Amino acid sequence: MPVITLYYDDIEELSGVDKDIIIQRIPMMGCDIERIEEDHVDIEFFPNRPDLYSTEGVARAIRGFLDIETGLRKFSLTPSDISITKDREIEKIRPYLACAVIRGIRFNSRSIESLMSLQESLHWAVGRNRKKVSIGVHDLGRIKPPFRYIAQDPGFKFIPLDFTEPMTMREILEKHPKGVKFAYILEKFDKYPLILDAEDNILSFPPIINGELTRVTEDTKDLFIEATGLDPSVSVALNIVVTALAERGGRIESVTIDGRMQTPGLEPGIMELKISEVEELLGIRLEDKELIHCLERMRYGAIISGSNIEVSVPAYRSDILHTWDLVEDIAIGYGFDRIRPEFPSTSTIGNAHPISRLKEAIREIMVGLGYSEVMPFTLTSERIQFDMMRRERIKNVTHILYPISEEHTIVRPAILPNLLEILSINRHRELPQRIFEVGEVVKDCRTVQHLGAVAIHPQANFTEIQAVVDAVMRERSIEYEVAESSDPAFIEDRRADIMIRGERAGVFGELHPEVISNSGLEHPIIGFEIEL
Structure with a gap:
């Protein structure tokens, strides 16, 4: 499971909470503290919460859990004039694509490390080691839209990240550390995925490596983010990344794909939860106001509608698949430490099978x-x-x-x-x-x-x-x-x-x-x- 490093100065600035309170309370959100160091704490989160794989995601959740900022976090999405087109041949190789632009980011060493760590954690948790989904983050100031997503011959050359000389795409798979590690994903194809800008500069060779040209540095102000893959979960990964960057003040802009689809989609999902279902599963009765408060502490929107609760699920919560997932979060929001243990009404003696x-x-x-x-x-x-x-x-x-x-x-x-x-x-x-x-x-x-x-x-x-x-x-x-x-x-x-x-x-x-x-x-x- 991913272990996330939270630097005290960074998490305190983003959350507005003292590090000692965070260390004391964060295990009640459903995670384990691995180690506590002088300048940071390492925390292990479960695979079902990829939105917490960054300092930004943790800060957003902590603010809600400690009643500093509760309810649904709304994100402003502005249309941009940036577009990308897909080649027909790419449909047979890596067909799904989702993109976004982030503007006005002020990077430092902490925020860059958090972004790169989030990217790699999502490659593991959502992307199944990059096969299902891979994410590329690029310095928008060094490239020129519109962009193209094409299938290219393996002999095509460009300078991959961390190298200084051009290599063919085939050589990257044979010699570059990332290429050697992930070459199996593309081994059965005659052509490989490639993303280029209007002047044929290389953004990335997904899911293997980015081009050196678009490296993100502390001077980067605007980002172009692309997620490619084999199924629609590319949108899930993109939503998690862009909403994390929004916590650092980034402005999210949409990108037009093939002239008709715009990503990302940040509208919350709506689920109906029966109040009786909550009591049945948790074994405790909560008043309507307390149910709403528990959900809002977990950063949902919630409205009582008769015997049901209409719950607005944030776009970055890819783990909410069933109403029972909501009930689990109600229990976390209520506090497991507040649920009193009771002896069973019947007594039995166990025996080995x-x-x-x-x-x-x-x-x-x-x-x-x-x-x-x-x-x-x-x-x-x-x-x-x-x-x-x-x-x-x-x-x-x-x-x-x-x-x-x-x-x-x-x-x-x-x-x-x-x-x-x-x-x-x-x-x-x-x-x-x-x-x-x-x-x-x-x-x-x-x-x-x-x-x-x-x-x-x-x-x-x-x-x-x-x-x-x-x-x-x-x-x-x-x-x-x-x-x-x-x-x-x-x-x-x-x-x-x-x-x-x-x-x-x-x-x-x-x-x-x-x-x-x-x-x-x-x-x-x-x-x-x-x-x-």
Whole structure:
């Protein structure tokens, strides 16, 4: 989760609140203080509040939470004569675009650092590491509108940010640090996105890097901001950036796209909230005036309309998807410290679930055998689960409807691939390494418990892993047999299936060299996986 640095002089100037009061009260807004230093405090905010990823956003929220400035923050939006056009070819590469102009900014080192930090945090939280959305911020005084958003050949040259010599777009992807890091986003395209001005000066090569020409400095007074991406969330990112800059006195102007659409759109959204729903979810009854006050402290507009509340949601609040999100903010505005805890009216005695007892017993056995427990993610990808393991892809896996990345597209059907990921991450650590996990997998839309373990060291062999499997089965008093296995993840003639009552329950053996190589490892690896 993003950690935001708040310099005391900057946050005090923007909020009008003493730093000690901010440090005391800000955790009640739903965040964690990471560290308190002499000149700043580092605060970790949850991913659902990207509007708080800057000093400006925090100052706006603090003013409301402490009753200094409550209610909906209204932003003035003035039309400009600046426009941008999109090339038809760009529709196939990175089709969505939102732009704005900010005038009258007075930058210093603090405000520039806050803007750059906000930009990168939004790339992670909203942009899914720039793939979904990327943001470019440019010194408007050094370029000339109108602008063009086009698809350009990879051989086109310009000077990228932090460099002094021109490079082709292909060279940027191969040599520039940002290009190397984000090249995968554009790897399947023959042409790359490019934004130019009226004199063919380069603004940016989204989502990779800006041009050096438009670098923002303390002398910059006016900004041109563009957000490009794969879906309409480009508007969300743009709204967060421009409203943050407005907190520093910037004047927001709209930009015309393709002669018909103007961005940004800063009109608040309207939601209807039932008063009875608030009481039902929070368990406390609040008077109408107090409900309105709680919402206004969280910077909403709110009007009572019969048994409902008409709530105006700020354009920068992209996290408000359901009325329950509003109820959560009412609880924050009311103050969690004011909600009195109560003992339940009934008394019960808890007991461990049979699955929990089984897993605890398995953990004790594996630790006794010299293995350390790890907890990999349960979300994975077919590439990791099947391709890297030399296993054929199967149809009955559980897919994620809206995955956040290419590495988290399915719920895992096996544990071994995740354990190899852990070994890969720790390949610089000393050997031997012996790790295990007892956890859930999903097979045929059914959640089952698996035990998986791997060991890596130069002498790892079939006999060692067979002894581990035998010890586990003996300690659990389970009779089993071994049978010839055809699992391609293991070396032929150094693998075996675990058979219980005539059915295949697992597999063990020496991992295939190709599987080891796919994980970036070099030493022999042994492992087993069994359904519990």
